[in-house]
Amino acid sequence: MxxxxxxxxxxxxxxxxxxxxxxxxxxxxxxxxxxxxxxxxxxxxxxxxxxxxxxxxxxxxxxxxxxxxxxxxHARLGWVALMALVMLAIAGYEVMARQERRFVGFWGYGIGAATMFVSSFAVTVLALTTMVGPSPWWEPQYAIPLLGMLLGNTMTGIALGLDRLTQTVWRERRVIEGRLALGDSWVNATATMRREASRSGLMPTINAMAAAGVVSLPGMMTGQILAGVPPVEAVKYQILIMFLIAAGTGFGALGAVWFASRRLFDHRARLRLDRLRPGRR
Amino acid sequence: MDCLLEIEALQTAQLGPVDLCLQAGELVQITGVSGSGKSLLLRAVADLDPNQGIVRLDGVERGHIAPTDWRRQVAYVPAETAWWGLRVVEHFPPGSDPQLALSWLALFSLPEESLDWEVERLSSGERQRLGLLRAFLNRPRVLLLDEPTANLDLENTRRIERAVRGYLAEQGAGALWVSHDTLQRNRLGGRILEIRDGRLIG
Known part of the structure; x- marks a missing residue:
């Protein structure tokens, strides 16, 4: 040595x-x-x-x-869970803070946190129990970095998707109400905006996967190589993580955009822009 | 007295309570200074803004009618119609009858080709006429017209007035027409109600 x-x-x-x-x-x-x-x-x-x-x-x-x-x-499930929840709480706050026009009240925080909880936690637990398989499955050395990478990326995807959705709906409110007035459903009236928002939530992940290894060496892989892990092992981990991130971010952003667009309309399919805070100036 | 559209104690944060009975074939004009709540009244009836109170169409309460059906039957047309697609025909309600569109074009003094026109190239008069035409395709029972001729010259204004009158007579529909213009008021005739601080005065 x-x-x-x-x-x-x-x-x-x-x-x-x-x-x-x-x-x-x-x-x-x-x-x-x-x-x-x-x-x-x-x-x-x-x-x-x-x-x-x-x-x-x-x-x-x-x-x-x-x-x-x-x-x-002190590896105990309770402590790992607590750490995970703290990370989620902070990520939820980040998503909220990145919104130009966020929802008023609880949902300003709730939509981002809830969709991140579902997507990141589900993907992390799935990966730990079926793919990585440490024992116990919640071993902090694996669970926390994995969750951290997923939260960090879903956070960006969800924040981008939500921000784009609320901005375009605000800008296009005349068109939306024009379509509602003609008897269109809110689903039809916002279809292009929802698609655009979902796409902008997904794009960073798609770009990152497309450029991985060619333009940039992903951080986790670099870290493992620096730590002396054989490159092929590090690459396998990176591929796994990339796919997990793609799934977590994708489902998270789609869920958040759908959930948020529902919140923008009430039971009588009225566009409720009063549920958004006025933009920062 | 049977009402086509019956409004009882309709209220929003800045409006009402408003009571009104509109009969089949009737055109009621609504006037008032800007900011008095004319548009708010129409938007509340169309159920585009949150509101309380009772609104009935042919005796059926609004709550029993799905919002999309309600807005097809009680058509709100704003002063500036919204367009989102490339060509006029893309803006017609899904499932509407193209034959019907062709037959109504004459009522609006528009040629048949106008359905394929690009929205960007429409004049404001054509926009407003086509905006009204696409609302007619739902065969609404009530028209809520929010200064539909506000930015138009006299010729286009007359065309719209004629088309609405024609539609009301043909379909036995009713209309609430918000107007600023005194001359138009005399041309259109019918009941004239004033709205002041969110309340209707007969």
């Missing part, structure tokens, strides 16, 4: 990681500081937010590292 490396086993194979020292991280931080200096000099006005974001990265990741370490040390 080389000094400074730590031995680990990946499915029975010995893998090694070069442990990073404080000095290594400091060097990387210098690069960000240099960038901040340049943006300041060029008066881009982002220096402050760049620094705040860097500090947030350090603090948030350190915190989550500690939490994960504690979770791995």
């Amino acid at each position: 080389v000094p400074g490396t730590r031995a680990r086993f990946f499915r029975g194979t010995l893998v090694s990681v070069i442990s990073l020292s404080a000095l290594d991280l400091t060097l990387a931080a210098m690069l960000v500081l240099a960038l901040a200096g340049v943006t300041l000099w060029a008066r881009l006005g982002v220096g402050r937010s760049l620094l705040i974001a860097s500090v947030r990265t350090v603090l948030q990741l350190l915190l989550v590292g500690l939490v994960l370490q504690a979770l791995f040390d």
Whole structure:
């Protein structure tokens, strides 16, 4: 063993990681500081937010590292479930915050959180029990990163889909009401908008799959390779994750768009834009 | 007195309570300053905005009629009709009779080819006439006309007035016509009701 490396086993194979020292991280931080200096000099006005974001990265990741370490040390289903719910709650908030015109009241939060819960949790549990198969199935080392990747991606897909839906429906309200007035159902009157919204929720995933490995090396695969996992093993994991993400994001975005478009109409098929908050200005 | 359209205590946040009885073949004009609630009244009757109260068509309460059927029978036509497709014919109600469309074109002084016209190239007069024509294809019992001639010249205004009068006589339908124009008021005739602060004054 080389000094400074730590031995680990990946499915029975010995893998090694070069442990990073404080000095290594400091060097990387210098690069960000240099960038901040340049943006300041060029008066881009982002220096402050760049620094705040860097500090947030350090603090948030350190915190989550500690939490994960504690979770791995005390692996119990209850703790894993709690962690999963906290992650869901934060992702739900993110989806809500990314809406230009979100629903008023509970549904502003509820639609995103509920559809993410159904899609991400279902796909994660399915993957853990049938495909990855750690024992116990909820082993935090597998369950939490898997759920995290799924939530992170479904979050984006659902937020994009919902945002596009509410924006286009708001913009096209004259057309929608014109069609309703001619006796069209709300399903017909919003068909193009729902399709467009679902598509914009799905596009990032489709693009990511199409470009995977050619344009970009996916983060998880890169991480596993850096950790010493044989590339072919890492690739198999990445394919699995990509498919899970596609399914989770796709079903999540479709569900959210359908659910939200139902909420935009009431039992008498009236377009209820009063259920949306006015746009930010 | 039998009403074709019977409105009792119709109310929204900014409107009413409103009571009204519209008889078959009748055209009732509704006037009032802008912001008094003319459009709100028509939208509430068409069930496009949340509202309370009782609305009956031929004695059947609105709640017993599916919203899509209700809006086919009680047709709301706004001052500016909405168009979403490329050609005129795409905007006709699904399942409507193309023969019927052709037979009504003459009533609106439109040529047969107009069904294939591109929406983008329609004049505002053609738009309004075709907008009314597509509503007629549902054979509505009641027309709710929200200043349908607001942006039109006299010739187009006359065409629309004639077409609506013709439709009411032929189908025994009724109409609520919101109008600003004093001359139009005299031309159309019939009962004239004023709406003030959301309430109807006879």
